[in-house]
Amino acid sequence: MKKGIVYVMTTAVSGLIKIGQTETKNYKERMRHLETNGYYNVVGLKKAFAVEVNDYIEKEKLLKEIFSKHQVAQSELFALDVDLVKQLLLAFDGKVIYPEETQKDKEFEKISKIRTQGEKFSFYKKGLKNGDIITFATDESITAKVVGEREVEYENQIWKLSPLTHKIFEEKGQLSESGAYQGAYYFKYNNVRLTKLPDKL
Secondary structure: OOEEEEEEEEOOOOOEEEEEEEOHHHHHHHHHHHHHHOEOOEOOOEEEEEEEEEOHHHHHHHHHHHOHHHEOOOOOEEEOOHHHHHHHHHHOOEEEEEOOOOOHHHHHHHHHHHHHHOOOOOOOOOOOOOOOEEEEOOEEEEEEEEOOOOEEEEOOEEEEHHHHHHHHHHHHOOOOOOOOOOHHHHEEEOOEEHHHOOOOO
């Protein structure tokens, strides 16, 4: 059972993360390379969490299988909440490498509270339901279908709104310098921006 590190990194795009693995001896250099050079045309990568585990390659594959519907093309990028991935990594039997001196039980409890209390955009809170169609604010030919509380289906892939907005602007050659977007602002339902819809719940 070979030991290695499974890690998760945040990016400059809200809601878009990278999941990866590396040998323990290569971890620091791998992080330095990704934070300096970015990955898959996405910049601003920052270490978020890392654990050293046995069978690290298989465990990373398991994560990618679990989150396959949230994967961006064939990359290691996923439209996911970083805290959800942290929770799964904490459930592995292993040693937390980053952040250093992390106590697994306390960190798991803290993340659970954050995820429970976090006020994020919710289609359901705005009265939308699965199957409803939203349109891109500046191009009504671009549509997506609501498939979850915070997820949509676009071109047969599951997306959160911020990473999807980044993808659309990238395809149009209109990326902002930061590459960060409040996704709900850029989509409409019944010709009203999602951020302007009143809460129904």
